[in-house]
Amino acid sequence: MMRLKHHLRMTYGDALSVEARKAGEVPVYGSNGIVGNHSRANTLSPAIIVGRKGSHGKVVWANSPGFCIDTAYYVDQRTCAGDLRFSYFLLISLELDRNTRDTGVPGLERNEAHNRAVRVPDLPTQKRIAVFLDRETARIDELIAKKERLLEVLRLRRLGRIMKTHLG
Structure with a gap:
């Protein structure tokens, strides 16, 4: 420490x-x-x-x-x-x-x-940790982006159903 x-x-x-x-x-x-x-x-x-x-x-x-x-x-x-x-x-x-x-x-x-x-570990370990975290956080960020796109599609679908019901 x-x-x-x-x-x-x-x-x-x-x-x-x-x-x-x-x-x-x-x-x-x-x-x-x-x-x-x-x-x-x-x-x-x-x-x-x-x-x-x-x-x-x-x-x-x-x-x-x-x-x-x-x-x-x-x-x-x-x-x-x-x-x-x-x-x-x-x-x-x-x-x-x-x-x-x-x-x-x-x-x-x-x-x-x-x-x-x-x-704080030694420098080679720091580099390995940084590479690992870059890879893993990029994967997580990609999953979050996919979920956000899905949520937007669902919001639009919901709005479409409401409008279709009210406007015929």
């Missing part, structure tokens, strides 16, 4: 108002994912974005370099001692959205998160 801060460090995003953004292809990440675009990045690729204010504790994977704003933290290879993809799943498992500081706007307190005890 170790403290999370000995495995990774969550870095504060930078202030970047909508007015200060310059046209570009770089995704801007806030606490809930992509919130716009900008001309330059402040993260490496890939990166983990962790909501700090608003959608505090939400964990998002960023495949390309991005600009993390001050409503979120980010983790990239500069601040992670292990496999970044393993670390993404580790952060999800910590359910950081349950760690909240309610000072008007609910938020994630970085020091509390950094002091959480975590179990």
Whole structure:
């Protein structure tokens, strides 16, 4: 067991108002994912974005370099001692959205998160776990998508029956 801060460090995003953004292809990440675009990045690729204010504790994977704003933290290879993809799943498992500081706007307190005890295996094991979880979560996501499509078909069928009954 170790403290999370000995495995990774969550870095504060930078202030970047909508007015200060310059046209570009770089995704801007806030606490809930992509919130716009900008001309330059402040993260490496890939990166983990962790909501700090608003959608505090939400964990998002960023495949390309991005600009993390001050409503979120980010983790990239500069601040992670292990496999970044393993670390993404580790952060999800910590359910950081349950760690909240309610000072008007609910938020994630970085020091509390950094002091959480975590179990971190050696690097080869981290990589195996990340590959396994990528494969399994992709399968589960595919099943969820199929069920959602089936639910939509059933909703339309239900509406069709109601309309046919009332309209003849």
